[in-house]
Each structure stands twice: as structure tokens, then as C-alpha cells.
Amino acid sequence: xxxxxxxxxxxxxxxxxxxxxxxxxxxxxxxxxxxxxxxxxxxxxxxxxxxxxxxxxxxxxxxxxxxxxxxxxxxxxxxxxxxxxxxxxxxxxxxxxxxxxxxxxxxxxxxxxxxxxxxxxxxxxxxxxxxxxxxxxxxxxxxxxxxxxxxxxxxxxxxxxxxxxxxxxxxxxxxxxxxxxxxxxxxxxxxxxxxxxxxxxxxxxxxxxxxxxxxxxxxxxxxxxxxxxxxxxxxxxxxxxxxxxxxxxxxxxxxxxxxxxxxxxxxxxxxxxxxxxxxxxxxxxxxxxxxxxxxxxxxxxxxxxxxxxxxxxxxxxxxxxxxxxxxxxxxxxxxxxxxxxxxxxxxxxxxxxxxxxxxxxxxxxxxxxxxxxxxxxxxxxxxxxxxxxxxxxxxxxxxxxxxxxxxxxxxxxxxxxxxxxxxxxxxxxxxxxxxxxxxxxxxxxxxxxxxxxxxxxxxxxxxxxxxxxxxxxxxxx
Amino acid sequence: xxxxxxxxxxxxxxxxxxxxxxxxxxxxxxxxxxxxxxxxxxxxxxxxxxxxxxxxxxxxxxxxxxxxxxxxxxxxxxxxxxxxxxxxxxxxxxxxxxxxxxxxxxxxxxxxxxxxxxxxxxxxxxxxxxxxxxxxxxxxxxxxxxxxxxxxxxxxxxxxxxxxxxxxxxxxxxxxxxxxxxxxxxxxxxxxxxxxxxxxxxxxxxxxxxxxxxxxxxxxxxxxxxxxxxxxxxxxxxxxxxxxxxxxxxxxxxxxxxxxxxxxxxxxxxxxxxxxxxxxxxxxxxxxxxxxxxxxxxxxxxxxxxxxxxxxxxxxxxxxxxxxxxxxxxxxxxxxxxxxx
Numbered sequence: 001x002x003x004x005x006x007x008x009x010x011x012x013x014x015x016x017x018x019x020x021x022x023x024x025x026x027x028x029x030x031x032x033x034x035x036x037x038x039x040x041x042x043x044x045x046x047x048x049x050x051x052x053x054x055x056x057x058x059x060x061x062x063x064x065x066x067x068x069x070x071x072x073x074x075x076x077x078x079x080x081x082x083x084x085x086x087x088x089x090x091x092x093x094x095x096x097x098x099x100x101x102x103x104x105x106x107x108x109x110x111x112x113x114x115x116x117x118x119x120x121x122x123x124x125x126x127x128x129x130x131x132x133x134x135x136x137x138x139x140x141x142x143x144x145x146x147x148x149x150x151x152x153x154x155x156x157x158x159x160x161x162x163x164x165x166x167x168x169x170x171x172x173x174x175x176x177x178x179x180x181x182x183x184x185x186x187x188x189x190x191x192x193x194x195x196x197x198x199x200x201x202x203x204x205x206x207x208x209x210x211x212x213x214x215x216x217x218x219x220x221x222x223x224x225x226x227x228x229x230x231x232x233x234x235x236x237x238x239x240x241x242x243x244x245x246x247x248x249x250x251x252x253x254x255x256x257x258x259x260x261x262x263x264x265x266x267x268x269x270x271x272x273x274x275x276x277x278x279x280x281x282x283x284x285x286x287x288x289x290x291x292x293x294x295x296x297x298x299x300x301x302x303x304x305x306x307x308x309x310x311x312x313x314x315x316x317x318x319x320x321x322x323x324x325x326x327x328x329x330x331x332x333x334x335x336x337x338x339x340x341x342x343x344x345x346x347x348x349x350x351x352x353x354x355x356x357x358x359x360x361x362x363x364x365x366x367x368x369x370x371x372x373x374x375x376x377x378x379x380x381x382x383x384x385x386x387x388x389x390x391x392x393x394x395x396x397x398x399x400x401x402x403x404x405x406x407x408x409x410x411x412x413x414x415x416x417x418x419x420x421x422x423x424x425x426x427x428x429x430x431x432x433x434x435x436x437x438x439x440x441x442x443x444x445x446x447x448x449x450x451x452x453x454x455x456x457x458x459x460x461x462x463x464x465x466x467x468x469x470x471x472x473x474x475x476x477x
Numbered sequence: 478x479x480x481x482x483x484x485x486x487x488x489x490x491x492x493x494x495x496x497x498x499x500x501x502x503x504x505x506x507x508x509x510x511x512x513x514x515x516x517x518x519x520x521x522x523x524x525x526x527x528x529x530x531x532x533x534x535x536x537x538x539x540x541x542x543x544x545x546x547x548x549x550x551x552x553x554x555x556x557x558x559x560x561x562x563x564x565x566x567x568x569x570x571x572x573x574x575x576x577x578x579x580x581x582x583x584x585x586x587x588x589x590x591x592x593x594x595x596x597x598x599x600x601x602x603x604x605x606x607x608x609x610x611x612x613x614x615x616x617x618x619x620x621x622x623x624x625x626x627x628x629x630x631x632x633x634x635x636x637x638x639x640x641x642x643x644x645x646x647x648x649x650x651x652x653x654x655x656x657x658x659x660x661x662x663x664x665x666x667x668x669x670x671x672x673x674x675x676x677x678x679x680x681x682x683x684x685x686x687x688x689x690x691x692x693x694x695x696x697x698x699x700x701x702x703x704x705x706x707x708x709x710x711x712x713x714x715x716x717x718x719x720x721x722x723x724x725x726x727x728x729x730x731x732x733x734x735x736x737x738x739x740x741x742x743x744x745x746x747x748x749x750x751x752x753x754x755x756x757x758x759x760x761x762x763x764x765x766x767x768x769x770x771x772x773x774x775x776x777x778x779x780x781x782x783x784x785x786x787x788x789x790x791x792x793x794x795x796x797x798x799x800x801x802x803x804x805x806x807x808x809x810x811x812x813x814x815x816x817x818x
Contacts, residue, residue: 072616080610088616097620253677261671270593270661271671273613278668462678467647467659474600474664475640 001031001056013055014081020045022200026170027053029196030134035169037140037184039176039199041322045298046172047074050136051081053170054110059133062164063112066139066151068092071112077298078110088112089123102126115142115153118160132167137188140171144183152380158188166193174322175202175315175427202318202427206325207333209419209440210447211412214338224248224308224336225255231332232303232454233258233285238320240309240344242266242290248308249288260286291320300327304452307335310345313405314412314426330438332452337413342406350402354378356392416443479685480537484546484556484564485573486519491790492553499534502526504581506723508758512807515762516790516814521578527585572686572693579696584716588699589692590618591712593662593669596639598626600664603636612663625712638707646701650694653679657687658694721763729756730764733771754804761811769812773805781809789814 006024010016022040026049029036040046054061065071071088078086087101087108105111105126117123137143143154161169171184181197189195212227214220228235239245242264249262261275261284278284280299288308305324311317317335325331354362354374362378381391408426415422418435419442425432433439441447486498494517500510504524514520538554541547546560556564593612601609611619629635647655657679663669672691676684702709703717722730732742739757743750761767770778780800785792789810794803 075616076610080608082608090616092615093617093620097617100620261674267671269590269613269615270669271613271673273610274663274669274671277610277663281668283668462674464653464656464660464675464678467652467655468644470659470662470664470667471640471643473667474596474603474662475636476603476665477637477640 001028006052009056010052013052014048020048022198023049023052025198027056029198030168030170031056033168035171035189035193035195037171037173037181037195037197039173039181039197041174041200041202041204041318046138046174047077049172050134050170051078051083051110053134055083057133060106060108060130061110061134061136062127062132063110063136063138064115064118064154064157065112066115066142066154068114070138071114075110075112083109086110086112089117090114091116098123106130115151115156118153118156124160124163128163132164135161135164135167135169137169137171139173140184140188141173141176141180143187144180150377152376155187161188166190169195171195174319177428201424201429201431203420203424203429203433204322204325205433205439206328207321207331208438208452209321209423210332210334211419211441211443212334212336212447213413214336217338217340220308220336220338221248221251224306225252227306227334227449228252228258228286229256230449230453232452234279234282234299234302235286235304235306236302236323237286237288237306237308238311239288239290240348244308245288245290249286252286252288258285260284260288263287263289265290291316298326299323301329302326302331303329304332304334306333310335310337310341310406310409312345312349313402314409314423317409317412318423318427330451332449334447335413342410345406346403349406350399353395353399353402355395359388359391359395414443418442479567479571479683480540481546481563481567482571482685483534483537483541484560484567486517486522487547487554487556487560487564488517489556489561491517492550492555495538495554499529499531503529506759508755508762511759511762512811515811520762522580523578524580525574525577527580570681572682572689574689574693576693576697576700579700581721582717582719583696583699583703583713585692585696587618587621587716588713589695590614591622591716592695592698594618594622595709595712596662597664598622599635599639602632604665606665609665621715622712628711629708635708639709642702642705642707642709643698646698654690654694657682657690661687661691722760726756726759729753730760733757733760734768739772758804758807758811761808765815767812769808773809773812777801777805777809781806785813 003024006027007017007019010019022038023045026036026038026040030049030053038046038049050061050063063071063074065074068090071090075086075088085108087110089098089101089111091114093101099122101108102122103126106129111127113123113127137154137157139149142149142151143157144150161167169188171188173180173184176184181199185195185197212220212223214223224237228237237245237248239248242262245262245264249260252258252260261278263272263275267275275284275287279287291311302324305321307317307320311320321333324333352374359378362375362382378391381394386394412419412422419440421432421435435442483498486502487494493513497510497513497517498519499505500507501514501519501523502525504527506523511520514523538547541560542549542554544559545557546563547554548557548560591614594614597609597612601607614622626632643659647658650658657675660675661669661672672687673684676682676687679687682690699713699716702713720727729742729746729748732745733739737745739750739753742748743753746753757772761769773781780797784796792806792810794806797806
């Protein structure tokens with residue numbers, strides 16, 4: 001199938017006229033029956049690769065995905081595009097519902113499943129009975145055993161894949177060092193198999209990179225208000241704390257005429273839907289969010305991403321700012337930093353790891369109702385009969401790695417040279433563009449917002465509509 | 478959240494309410510919590526706050542004590558003079574759930590996911606639109622909904638029928654409440670507002686008020702559908718139950734009504750006699766058709782009737798000098814309390 005034919009199908013099924021970087025290479029590789037590892041930066045439409053392939057090969061696509069919210073978003077997107085035969089098999093379902101889906105599994109074209117579900121014998125059996133055209137392993141870096149996002153259940157995939165007679169496979173991830181890429185291949189494919197690796201740069205040249213160092217949180221808040229009052233929206237502000245996201249969102253509403261809302265895991269599903277979609281429809285200028293936001297949200301014209309707190313590491317930072325400028329237009333990423341933030345990030349990412357005491361007292365026999373990911377990892381190591389001392393060493397190493405990653409991030413802030421160069425060097429990219437004024441703000445330089453500034457808009461005061469009017473507009477009778 | 482809400486359930490004379498309030502609101506059923514919940518007239522509120530966190534609740538009660546709205550006595554907490562004023566003020570200014578008893582009969586969690594889905598799907602159906610993002614709901618709710626939807630023979634009437642039902646339901650409410658309620662839904666080419674957004678538009682409504690209104694009116698609408706005979710009734714029926722008793726208590730109660738004695742029931746169910754008695758007390762509290770004289774003899778009645786006068790809540794078992802077992806005393810107390818009601 002040539003590029004033109006593929007473009008026609010893209011238009012026909014999804015309404016887009018152009019492919020994004022990397023998509024067409026991956027689809028062609030799959031159509032040539034090559035199992036593929038795709039390393040594409042966030043915002044480049046990784047899911048479209050298997051969605052379009054699935055439509056072309058007309059066989060069921062099975063997608064293993066680690067995050068419930070991500071799965072639900074993707075199910076919604078597929079349904080929106082007119083694909084009704086899509087389902088997600090998750091722990092959220094009751095026994096009867098799972099049973100119903102499994103008994104009708106052959107009628108679905110896209111089946112999402114969480115890695116935990118593969119443990120279930122009936123799930124494995126029913127899935128092995130259908131002729132899977134493409135197996136997709138999303139967030140494939142979770143398979144890397146010594147990596148920070150390791151999910152033990154991902155190691156089951158290799159055997160599960162054999163059970164399915166090794167179907168054509170696509171492993172996807174946004175950021176993977178060469179070690180992780182190797183790990184993915186070893187843990188997914190047999191040594192006799194060859195797989196293609198398609199890797200694209202993490203660089204997003206249309207996103208201007210900037211940092212603002214604040215001496216205090218009061219100054220930070222003042223600066224934030226000043227910044228967003230000038231910046232052309234819509235924009236995203238990321239937080240590490242749900243409470244802070246609520247507070248700042250309220251502060252923005254009071255101090256500016258911008259329409260802001262907060263978004264995090266404590267909101268009801270209905271409110272989450274409302275905020276996501278108000279944002280997509282430009283009924284909101286700013287979403288103050290925790291990292292829970294935006295995983296599956298496909299908004300092209302986000303003009304800025306601000307980090308109110310430190311992200312957990314440089315990889316997450318790249319992922320999160322990648323939500324800006326998907327339309328390719330100029331956008332800006334500003335990292336707000338004050339020294340007190342280090343403590344918070346350290347607490348979130350490092351102190352949450354089990355220490356020697358937790359490991360000594362971990363009860364492997366206890367039934368975990370809702371095991372945390374750390375408990376799962378611990379359970380896995382114990383199940384593998386790894387000695388306690390070794391486990392302690394693993395976590396001690398991981399703690400050091402996390403600390404080192406935090407330092408790498410801090411050096412991104414304090415580094416005197418080009419920020420983009422620093423970033424690309426860290427990801428060991430071979431091509432590093434020369435610094436220019438459109439690239440980033442160097443340390444100590446004043447942040448010039450000229451090209452990101454917007455014309456002041458006045459919004460009408462929002463008021464409630466009479467319910468009878470709503471009823472008339474909702475139901476065309 | 479406004480801690481003052483809990484003042485609604487306290488009294489200025491009965492100091493032992495604290496734990497009962499928490500147990501009743503969060504549906505933690507024990508014979509004691511049910512009995513005292515009945516005596517305090519708060520049983521209608523069973524299960525209105527199923528997610529209530531014990532620690533959080535206690536902190537909020539501490540907070541009310543610190544503010545001086547609750548006063549500590551040797552027996553527990555009572556409303557202070559300032560607390561009485563504050564409670565009245567809260568009642569005047571806040572939205573208070575008007576039909577709390579529905580929360581025992583309809584699965585709130587499921588319904589609050591299904592209702593927005595219902596309104597959106599039928600709205601889009603009326604425009605023959607198939608390309609839209611389905612409102613936030615669990616896959617579980619979506620499957621449940623789909624199952625209902627696929628079994629409807631004639632889908633053409635759904636939109637006009639739902640519109641008419643909503644109109645009928647809403648026109649009996651104050652208009653502002655109806656406006657708030659409908660503003661929260663998404664429909665064709667309209668994204669609803671969040672509860673918080675609605676609250677910021679209305680000075681008289683706090684965020685918590687809007688949430689309470691949303692829960693209350695959603696449940697009332699479910700009940701409204703249940704009482705009718707539209708297609709939508711079938712969506713609510715599986716989520717509703719008329720039964721107030723817990724499963725196990727219900728089995729005991731049925732056997733009791735089949736004329737089995739307490740001992741026979743215990744043997745048949747392989748449960749302890751004391752458990753069976755607890756089930757029967759629960760039945761007496763929650764059901765209105767309990768046959769007391771099967772357990773309380775004429776003699777028992779005459780002894781207790783002559784011993785006790787005044788408010789049932791003040792009766793002291795010790796006055797019976799162990800002539801009658803506590804179980805019968807408690808049953809008699811329940812019967813008389815209900816008679817007064």
C-alpha cells in the first residue's frame with residue numbers, strides 16, 4: 001500500500017488529511033508484517049498507528065494498556081470516530097459483565113485489556129480462541145524490570161503472546177533510552193524473531209523553553225498571574241498537589257478574567273468529563289491539573305504548559321510539555337521553580353519507595369485487596385525468590401537513580417547553556433540544533449513574551465439558562 | 478466542606494448522638510445504631526453519606542466543639558446555645574436533602590452515572606447524531622445502559638417521552654433549583670457545567686449546596702420514574718429495592734413469619750440465638766408489620782405497661798428487676814416508640 005492510499009484511508013476513517021511524523025513509517029512496517037517497537041514523543045498520535053492498521057487488516061486488535069483512565073479515553077475516542085465494536089476489559093467490571101464480554105469477545109474489533117487481567121485463565125483462554133491481527137503493548141517501557149515504571153504483570157506478556165501464536169506486535173513508548181529499548185525487545189520477543197525499531201526525536205522545536213526561579217511562593221503566585229494574563233491561551237498548569245491545583249485555579253478566577261478549572265483524581269467522573277470537554281471546546285482558558293490530566297486528550301492548540309511544581313523527572317517533563325503545540329504552531333513551556341519544591345518532589349517520588357524496614361516487614365502471604373504498584377513489585381521480587389538483601393539493594397539503587405534523576409532535572413533549571421541542548425543530550429539524541437532566540441530562554445535572560453502575547457478578550461458573565469430552554473435544545477421533538 | 482451540616486443531627490438534650498449519627502449516615506448497621514437512630518428520628522438518613530470517613534468526621538466534630546457550637550458533657554456532646562442558632566442559620570441558608578430515605582432504596586452510585594448518560598444519549602438520538610463523546614461514566618454503567626437501550630422496541634418516542642417526564646418533574650420545583658439541575662447535564666452540542674462552576678454563578682448556593690441538590694433531585698427523579706410506567710422505569714428497577722432489611726435479617730424475618738420459633742430459626746440457619754434476636758430487633762425497627770405479641774406475652778405486656786411511664790427513651794431496664802429478658806424489653810420499647818410516632 002502506498003502513501004497516497006494510506007492517506008486516503010486516514011481521511012476516510014479519521015478525517016485527517018496528513019499523517020504526523022513517524023505514523024506512516026510504523027503503519028507501513030506493520031503492514032509489511034514486521035513486529036515493531038515505536039518510540040515516538042508524546043503528542044504524535046501513537047494510538048492512531050494501531051487504530052488505522054486495525055481498520056486496514058480487518059482483524060481484531062488487542063491492546064495491553066496499564067492505565068485505566070487512558071484506556072477509557074481511548075475507547076471514547078474510537079467510539080467517537082464511529083468504531084462501536086470496542087471494549088475495555090478491566091478490573092472495574094463485575095464478574096457477570098466480564099463474563100458477558102468474554103463470551104462475545106469475537107464480536108469486538110478493538111479490545112483493550114489491563115496487564116493484570118492476563119493472569120485470569122478465562123481471559124487468556126477466550127483471547128487465545130480469536131484470530132488476533134495485531135497485539136499492541138502500550139507504555140512498553142513498563143516491561144523494563146529495573147526501570148522506575150516497572151510493572152511485573154508486563155512480564156507475563158511474552159508467554160501470553162506465545163499462547164496467541166506470536167501475532168504481529170507493536171510495542172509503543174514515548175521515551176526510552178537504548179537500554180530500555182533493548183529490555184523491551186528481550187522481554188517481548190523470542191531471540192529468533194526480528195523486530196523493527198522506529199525512533200523519532202523527542203525534540204519539539206515549536207515549543208519555546210523557559211524557567212522562572214522564584215524566591216518565595218508569594219512571588220511565584222504573583223509571577224504566575226502576571227504570566228497568564230499576558231500569554232495567549234489555552235494553557236495547562238501542572239501541579240504535584242490536588243489541593244494546590246484547586247487553590248490556584250480559584251486564585252486565577254478571582255484575580256483575572258480567565259476561565260479556569262482544576263482537574264484531578266478527586267473529581268467525579270462526570271465533572272472530569274465536563275472539564276476535559278469544556279477545555280477541548282475552548283470554553284475554558286486554563287486547566288490547573290495534576291498529571292492525571294491529558295493522557296488521552298487530543299487537543300491540538302494548547303499554547304502553553306506551565307509547571308507550578310517540579311515534574312518527577314526530565315522524561316515526564318518532556319511528556320507533559322508535549323501537550324502544547326500539537327498543531328505545530330509556536331507554543332511555550334515555563335517551569336516555575338522555587339527551592340522549597342525540591343522537598344515536595346523528593347517526598348513524592350523517593351520517600352514513597354519501600355525502605356529496609358518495609359521490605360523486612362512485607363508480608364508475602366497476605367492477600368492484598370488493592371495492592372499499590374510498589375506492593376506488586378515487592379510481591380513479584382519475593383515470588384521470584386530473590387533474597388531480601390538483594391531486594392533491599394534493588395530499592396537502594398532505585399532510590400539513588402531517582403535522586404540522580406531529580407538532580408538531572410535541577411541541572412536543567414540551573415544549567416547556563418541552551419536548555420534544549422541539555423535536554424536532547426540527556427536523551428542521547430544524535431542531532432542537536434544550534435541555539436537561537438526561538439529556542440529557549442537562557443538562565444539569567446529576561447523572558448520575552450512578545451510572540452506569545454494575546455489580545456485581551458472580554459467574556460460575557462456566565463449565567464444559568466432556564467431549564468425549559470435547555471429541555472427544548474436537548475430534545476428535538 | 479461545611480462542618481455545620483452535622484449540627485442538623487445533634488440535639489440540645491440528648492448527648493449520646495455522635496457515634497450514632499456517623500453509623501446511620503454511613504449505613505453501618507448494628508442493632509444499637511438502628512435503635513438509637515430510630516429514637517433520635519434520624520433513620521431516614523441511613524446511607525445518605527456512604528463514603529463518610531470516620532477520622533474526617535471526628536475531626537469535623539472536634540472543629541464544631543472548638544467553635545463552641547457543640548458542648549461536651551459527661552455523657553457526650555450536645556448543641557450549645559450558639560449551636561442551636563447556628564443550626565437554624567444553616568437550615569435557612571443551605572440546601573438540605575429533602576428525600577433522604579430514597580438513598581436506602583435506590584443505588585445512588587449507579588444512578589448518578591446512568592442519568593447523565595441517559596440524558597445525553599437520548600438528546601443525541603433526537604438529533605440523529607452518532608458522533609459524540611459519551612459523558613464520563615464507568616464501562617460498567619455503559620454496559621448496563623446498553624443492555625437497557627437495546628431492549629427498547631420503539632426508540633422513536635424516547636426523546637419526547639423523556640422531555641415530557643423531565644418537564645413534569647421539574648415544574649413542581651422552585652425554578653432556580655430546576656435551572657441548576659439541568660445546567661449540570663450535557664446534551665447535543667452542549668457541555669454541562671461542573672457543580673463548582675454552577676456554585677460560583679450563584680451567590681446563594683455553596684458548592685456543597687449544589688452537590689446536595691444534584692444528589693437529591695437525581696434520586697427524586699429516579700423515584701418519579703419508578704412510580705410511572707415509561708420505558709425509563711425499567712432502567713431504574715434493577716437499581717432499586719423496597720426492602721430495608723439486610724439480607725440475612727430478611728431471611729430470619731421470613732422464617733419468623735412462617736411461625737418458626739427463635740430456636741428453630743437458629744437451628745435451621747446454623748446461627749446463634751443471639752444473632753437471630755438481633756435480626757428480629759432489626760426487623761422490628763425497620764418494618765412496620767412486625768407481630769410483637771408472638772414474642773411478648775400478655776403477662777409481659779401487663780408487667781411492662783404498669784412499670785413504665787413517660788418517654789420510651791428514658792425507660793430504665795433495671796426497673797424490671799430481671800423479671801423479663803432484655804430482648805423483650807427492647808422489643809416493647811420499639812413497639813411503643815413507633816406507636817407514638
